[in-house]
Amino acid sequence: MTPITEVEGRRLALSNLEKVLYPATGFTKGELLHYYATTADVLLPHLRDRPLSFLRYPDGPDGQLFFAKNVPPGTPDWVVTAEVPRAEGPARMVLVQDLASLVWAANLVTEFHTPQWVIEAPGEADRLVFDLDPGAPATVVECCEVALWLRERLAADGIAAYAKTSGSKGLHLLAAVRPASSERVTEYAKGLAVEAEKAMPGLVVHRMTRSLRPGKVFVDWSQNAARKTTAAPYTVRARAEPTVSAPVTWEEVAGCRSAGQLVFLAPDMAPRLREYGDLLEPLLDAGGAGALP
Known part of the structure; x- marks a missing residue:
């Protein structure tokens, strides 16, 4: 029944x-x-x-x-x-x-x-996203290193970034931006991915080509395209275990030394929420959105 x-x-x-x-x-x-x-x-x-x-x-x-x-x-x-x-x-x-x-x-x-836009304004992004995807033997540890670089680079443009686990192997960086066309946000994100690769050539790749990715972090900027979507914060993923795309603190990102440190399962989330509340809450404040340069 x-x-x-x-x-x-x-x-x-x-x-x-x-x-x-x-x-x-x-x-x-x-x-x-x-x-x-x-x-x-x-x-x-x-x-x-x-x-x-x-x-x-x-x-x-x-x-x-x-x-x-x-x-x-x-x-x-x-x-x-x-x-x-x-x-x-x-x-x-x-x-x-x-x-x-x-x-x-x-x-x-x-x-x-x-998607990175709301229904009132399709294709007008109010979010910027980077999906940091490690190619083995790289793990989320290397993603954290790249995330810290991107956080500083975004801050230089007046944009505040927040991190969450992908719930898979990598890390997502999110930022609230003043509405701009998805094309413009994509172009900006791609520019930063290219910069990251120049700054850390041994660690970062900005192109999807599989052969370039072993041991490096693919900085996927393409999810800013209007037609693309990204796993939402707090969603449970279809992985071997009920992993969650979990918001993390910048202290946790900076202190990550092993892949297991940033794996959170559904039962882990209630105590995290009691401790931290919603770490991504600042994204919901339109007043805190950064303007693209």
Whole structure:
């Protein structure tokens, strides 16, 4: 029998709560839903007004993974959706604006991915993102070194950067910027990636070419493109364990000496939130956004 629960006055059918999604740790779908419900206060502001792409993994990370950009079949009529312009024609996408919508979406078993713009201004970026991706044998330790360089470089332009783990092998750097076209933000980010490679040629590569990447950190600037999305803060990832894309302090970045130091699982997040609150909260303050030079 599918349990029906009520969330903020909405009736939701939640399925397969006992199902183990992460065999490595025994983490169940019920635990995943509990994680999202209890993290909603810090997660929702980072999703709000951003049309979401869902990376769905209903049978766990070892099963089939598929990206859903359009509104999934069976979406309740109270979930907010919006028309989004696309090169191939407009599409209707989901906006997760409240707890009920979050629990509904989490029941589909999904990673949440957001663009760097809000629905009122598609293609007008208010976020800048770098995805620092280590090529083995490099790890997040090398990503941290690059992140510290980029943080200083952005600060020189009056832009404050914040870090989170990708929930995979690398690190994401985020900054709030005064709205500018996605093209302009992409161009600026690419320029900084090229600068980083010149400053640290043994450590950084700005091109995606696989053969260039072993032992280096790929500074991926391309996720600033209007059509691209990035794993949202606090989303659980479809990895072997229920790793979270977790905000981290700059002290943790500077002090990182081994890859395991910056791995956070869903159960680790409640104590971190009690200790730090939302480390990415400054991104939500439009008054703190930096202007591109």
